[in-house]
Amino acid sequence: MPLISHPLSLIVHLPTISGDFNPIHVNPYFLDYASLPATITHGLWSSAATRRYVETVVPKGHPERVIAHNVSFVGMVILSDELSIKSRHVGMPDRNIVVNAARRLWLLDPRNRQGQPKGKDHPFWWYKGQAIRQCYMDMTYHAMDKDGHVKTLPLFADIDI
Known part of the structure; x- marks a missing residue:
């Protein structure tokens, strides 16, 4: 079953709906500064999809049967990326079906496949998360101290490795 496909106009409004205005979702200038390939799809959309x-699929059209759902965000999803999900029944404690769902990201942009073997699909966990974090950590601003000296300070001082 293909994942839902929504018009770009809906996806770009998710930061407003969620209140999360992280610049990777909304600011093209930040994306350029951080050397990101394109707008990162909001995790809210990935989780909902x-x-x-x-x-x-799993409860055959009876969503009320789903008693728990958990997702882990382990990589970037670009608006043009295509996601696929495979699920497998792995257990049945207390008469509840337990399903593992494996997500894979098909990277449509060849720039995201640099250095990767040709002809292979790439697991969803192949990502640039540390590079994104480092971009945040490298951002600075200039401030003047009480003696009039200009100092360079980290913009996001609370982010560390």
Whole structure:
């Protein structure tokens, strides 16, 4: 089953809906500064898309049967990326079906495949998360101290490795 596909106009409004205005979702200038390939899809959309899949496919159209859903964000999803999900029944404690769902990201932009073997699909966990974090850590601003000296300070001082 293909994941839901929404018009770009809906996806770009998710930061407003969620209140998360992280610049990787909304600011093209930041994306350029951080050397990101494009706008990063909001995790809220990725979570909702996988939840829809689980509710539709696993309980055969009875979403009320889904009693828990958990996602882990382990990589970037660009608006043009295509996600696929594979699920497998792995247990049945207390008469509840337990399903593992594996997500894979098909990187459509060849720039994201640099240095990767040709002809192979790439697991979803292949990502640039540390590079993104480092971009945040490298951002600075200039401030004047009480003696009139200009100092360079980290913009996001609370982010560390």
